[in-house]
Amino acid sequence: MFERRLQAVRKHLETTGLDALLVSHLPHVRYLTGFSGSNGLCLVTLSKQYFFTDNRYREQSKSEIDGFEITVTSETLSQAARKRGVLNGRKRVGFESQYVSVSMFENLKKLFPAVMFVSKRMVIEDIAALKEEIEIEAIKQAAAITDKVFKKVLLALKPGIKELDLAAEISYWHQRFGADGDAFESIVASGPRGALPHGRATEKKICRGEFVTLDFGCTFHGYNSDLTRTVAVGKPGARATKIYQTVLQAQCKAIEATRPGVSARALDRVARNHIRQKGFGKYFSHSLGHGLGIEIHEPLRLSAKSKDVVAVGNVFTIEPGIYIKGIGGVRIEDDVVVRDSGCEVITKSPKELIIV
Numbered sequence: 094m095f096e097r098r099l100q101a102v103r104k105h106l107e108t109t110g111l112d113a114l115l116v117s118h119l120p121h122v123r124y125l126t127g128f129s130g131s132n133g134l135c136l137v138t139l140s141k142q143y144f145f146t147d148n149r150y151r152e153q154s155k156s157e158i159d160g161f162e163i164t165v166t167s168e169t170l171s172q173a174a175r176k177r178g179v180l181n182g183r184k185r186v187g188f189e190s191q192y193v194s195v196s197m198f199e200n201l202k203k204l205f206p207a208v209m210f211v212s213k214r215m216v217i218e219d220i221a222a223l224k225e226e227i228e229i230e231a232i233k234q235a236a237a238i239t240d241k242v243f244k245k246v247l248l249a250l251k252p253g254i255k256e257l258d259l260a261a262e263i264s265y266w267h268q269r270f271g272a273d274g275d276a277f278e279s280i281v282a283s284g285p286r287g288a289l290p291h292g293r294a295t296e297k298k299i300c301r302g303e304f305v306t307l308d309f310g311c312t313f314h315g316y317n318s319d320l321t322r323t324v325a326v327g328k329p330g331a332r333a334t335k336i337y338q339t340v341l342q343a344q345c346k347a348i349e350a351t352r353p354g355v356s357a358r359a360l361d362r363v364a365r366n367h368i369r370q371k372g373f374g375k376y377f378s379h380s381l382g383h384g385l386g387i388e389i390h391e392p393l394r395l396s397a398k399s400k401d402v403v404a405v406g407n408v409f410t411i412e413p414g415i416y417i418k419g420i421g422g423v424r425i426e427d428d429v430v431v432r433d434s435g436c437e438v439i440t441k442s443p444k445e446l447i448i449v
């Protein structure tokens with residue numbers, strides 16, 4: 094049982110005067126219970142914890158979940174919760190308003206007329222932002238798989254291959270190396286398409302003289318990796334090389350500056366200032382990075398407006414880029430975990446310019 098996580102939820106209930114928290118967002122359900130199926134709901138009260146799922150998951154829920162009272166139903170999960178009487182006598186119950194549809198909310202109000210449902214955000218997110226060592230291990234495993242996949246992709250990357258074929262290689266090798274699957278749709282953007290920070294793979298063939306930006310990651314035991322490398326196909330020109338080196342230096346500087354207590358905004362500034370000094374300031378058009386873990390994008394934001402402060406156990410990406418319309422782009426992304434004395438880089442793929 095995930096004792097620390099449940100205790101943290103209960104502490105939140107006590108400090109905010111709630112009788113229970115209803116958790117419906119599946120990554121959060123998994124975080125609290127260990128359940129990896131596609132339909133589950135949990136309720137944490139001050140003294141107990143309940144889990145609801147449907148008939149398909151009778152065996153799986155028993156084998157994955159420990160310490161919860163489990164109800165398996167053929168009805169909807171909220172109907173089962175009513176029958177089970179778990180909200181009887183409870184006055185204020187928090188729910189994850191970001192993840193509950195209007196119809197589910199209406200339904201809850203109808204099923205539990207005596208309960209006041211309180212909109213809650215960032216409860217599980219805040220707890221999950223401070224990773225336990227076992228979680229960091231899972232992220233490291235995901236990252237190690239993605240690093241191995243990068244090597245395979247380099248073998249396949251030749252002039253004439255389509256972006257989509259590289260994306261297929263990524264998915265294939267993720268699974269071959271033991272991942273649950275891709276963490277998100279891989280980005281493969283070559284030549285001028287590299288100017289699109291989120292360019293999906295297309296039918297376009299990769300040509301000599303182009304940069305190719307590959308942004309991909311996998312899920313392993315419910316934890317995600319996220320890696321970007323930009324590779325040159327044939328020797329790049331002087332300006333392209335300068336752009337690459339600028340992004341690399343900005344990324345290394347931000348990694349060096351990462352330690353507990355530093356503001357996320359300051360880290361963004363370190364990378365942004367470097368890129369600006371080199372004359373490419375207006376081409377770094379997104380934030381520096383994002384939290385990573387049970388979801389590919391978690392709330393910690395490394396941006397110019399962020400109010401987040403970096404803490405031991407945070408895991409996030411550092412991914413500056415330069416994108417020039419009509420010409421192309423470069424991004425380099427690593428995943429880091431914050432340690433007492435700085436940070437540990439989890440993704441290990443080489444970053445010096447690779448020319449294939």
Ligand code: ZN
Nearest residue numbers: 308319320321
């Ligand atoms: Zn990425």
Ligand code: ZN
Nearest residue numbers: 319410412426
């Ligand atoms: Zn990312």
